[in-house]
Amino acid sequence: MSGYAPSEAARRSGFSLDTLRYYEKIGLLADVERTAGGQRVFTDDDLGWLELFRCLRDTGMPIAQMRRYAQLAREGEHTVDERRELLEQHAARVEEQMLLLSRQYEHLREKIRFYERLPGPVPETGQPTATRPDPAVSR
Amino acid sequence: MSGYAPSEAARRSGFSLDTLRYYEKIGLLADVERTAGGQRVFTDDDLGWLELFRCLRDTGMPIAQMRRYAQLAREGEHTVDERRELLEQHAARVEEQMLLLSRQYEHLREKIRFYERLPGPVPETGQPTATRPDPAVSR
DNA sequence: CTCCAACCTGGAGCGCGCTCCAGGTCAAGC
DNA sequence: GCTTGACCTGGAGCGCGCTCCAGGTTGGAG
Numbered sequence A, B: 001m002s003g004y005a006p007s008e009a010a011r012r013s014g015f016s017l018d019t020l021r022y023y024e025k026i027g028l029l030a031d032v033e034r035t036a037g038g039q040r041v042f043t044d045d046d047l048g049w050l051e052l053f054r055c056l057r058d059t060g061m062p063i064a065q066m067r068r069y070a071q072l073a074r075e076g077e078h079t080v081d082e083r084r085e086l087l088e089q090h091a092a093r094v095e096e097q098m099l100l101l102s103r104q105y106e107h108l109r110e111k112i113r114f115y116e117r118l119p120g121p122v123p124e125t126g127q128p129t130a131t132r133p134d135p136a137v138s139r
Numbered sequence C: 001c002t003c004c005a006a007c008c009t010g011g012a013g014c015g016c017g018c019t020c021c022a023g024g025t026c027a028a029g030c
Numbered sequence D: 001g002c003t004t005g006a007c008c009t010g011g012a013g014c015g016c017g018c019t020c021c022a023g024g025t026t027g028g029a030g
Helices: A006-013 A017-025 A044-058 A063-075 A076-115 B006-013 B017-025 B042-057 B063-075 B077-117
Strands: none
Touching: A006 A017, A006 A044, A017 A044, A044 A063, A044 B077, A063 A076, A076 B042, A076 B077, B006 B017, B006 B042, B017 B042, B042 B063, B063 B077
16 A cells, blocks of 8 residues: 555655656655665655645745745644645646636637638738738737 | 846846856757857747746756757747647646646744743643644644 | 675766856947 | 848757666565
């Protein structure tokens, strides 16, 4: 139920072996267990952390902040407020990010719609088209 | 109505002067006009391109692809199909990106909700909590 | 016991997208 | 005409997040 070889941990977490080692080196993962011979053994708890890191990474949190979070968590219960705060601020940034992304996605779609309205290799007509063909469309 | 000094173009586009020069250097912006003395003069058309680049950049398109797009556009009307294709494929990637982002945002929210349910500095109870406190939550 | 694939370490290198710098030129205001 | 701040160029440097490498060790299968 617990105790995964590095390759297995990589497979399950979706991070590369190198990344797992890197995360440990910079102090994201701390106290990863070892065999007598020094090979890493990842626990379910480690995998839980990795899942969290993936979430934070996918949402664009810089590593320095993840480190801070992990550090706080290791310091104990008295840091829960700060941890929640950190996550909430991050969530707020993610919301902005999603908003921007969907706005820009709409622009992109608009631009594509323009291309679809082109019937074929007909010279672009209408619109105060500039000398260079392309933009002027999305405005 | 047309003809902006570099600083003005930077202000309007939101890109830094260095970035504008960089974009020209690598061939994103081509044929930027110059004064007799060699200083750049940006047109409305240039600003249109910059707006497009911002859209593509904000949605995560790598510069190499933007370059390709700009190149195609410069080649003329016979590349419209390829350009549309390029944008459509990009839009598809953006959709995936938005999906991933909102999924991970939900995880984040879930995690925050966990913190909010903590009444105070009470030891975490319930759940098969691991030795290390923090993750195990978001699973 | 032997083999070999998986693992270890410290440190160098990389790809991206800028950003900064030195040393020189331009041009608008006085 | 002079000053001064905006601009020019080529090229080096940077911050991030890995990724790769050399050279050595471990440990399970046969």
